[in-house]
Amino acid sequence: xxxxxxxxxxxxxxxxxxxxxxxxxxxxxxxxxxxxxxxxxxxxxxxxxxxxxxxxxxxxxxxxxxxxxxxxxxxxxxxxxxxxxxxxxxxxxxxxxxxxxxxxxxxxxxxxxxxxxxxxxxxxxxxxxxxxxxxxxxxxxxxxxxxxxxxxxxxxxxxxxxxxxxxxxxxxxx
Numbered sequence: 788x789x790x791x792x793x794x795x796x797x798x799x800x801x802x803x804x805x806x807x808x809x810x811x812x813x814x815x816x817x818x819x820x821x822x823x824x825x826x827x828x829x830x831x832x833x834x835x836x837x838x839x840x841x842x843x844x845x846x847x848x849x850x851x852x853x854x855x856x857x858x859x860x861x862x863x864x865x866x867x868x869x870x871x872x873x874x875x876x877x878x879x880x881x882x883x884x885x886x887x888x889x890x891x892x893x894x895x896x897x898x899x900x901x902x903x904x905x906x907x908x909x910x911x912x913x914x915x916x917x918x919x920x921x922x923x924x925x926x927x928x929x930x931x932x933x934x935x936x937x938x939x940x941x942x943x944x945x946x947x948x949x950x951x952x953x954x955x956x957x958x959x960x961x
Contacts, residue, residue, distance in 0.1 A: 789860035797835035884918025
């Protein structure tokens with residue numbers, strides 16, 4: 788989801804910095820290669836990197852310092868019990884919160900990962916606030932925009948989604 792979203796946004800003219808802990812994926816993107824197999828994606832990544840609109844880093848802080856919006860595209864696999872595992876999502880949100888600490892401008896965090904209702908308000912925003920020392924709605928915004936991409940059809944689903952859902956928590960205080 789992250790590579791597709793990043794590459795497609797870059798193709799639309801946005802400056803995108805992808806972040807991943809997997810250095811091999813980061814290196815592939817920075818060389819203009821897609822780290823995943825998806826028909827047509829390699830060409831979009833290559834063009835976006837060539838046009839200096841898409842790059843990748845292992846550092847969330849580096850990306851946040853250079854951007855206004857962070858889109859969280861972390862897998863939320865099902866546990867054996869059927870519950871959604873948001874452990875990796877919590878780790879990424881904490882990293883973002885730590886990167887926001889000391890940032891002197893408003894920043895927006897968009898959760899693209901699939902989560903149950905209440906997860907963002909009850910679980911993720913408190914992590915962002917604790918790690919950043921900042922307040923949601925005043926110092927940073929949080930938006931939920933879940934993806935509905937199918938493997939093998941993700942480019943088509945990005946450009947022609949079956950549905951688009953956007954929810955925001957709070958608003959920027961003046």
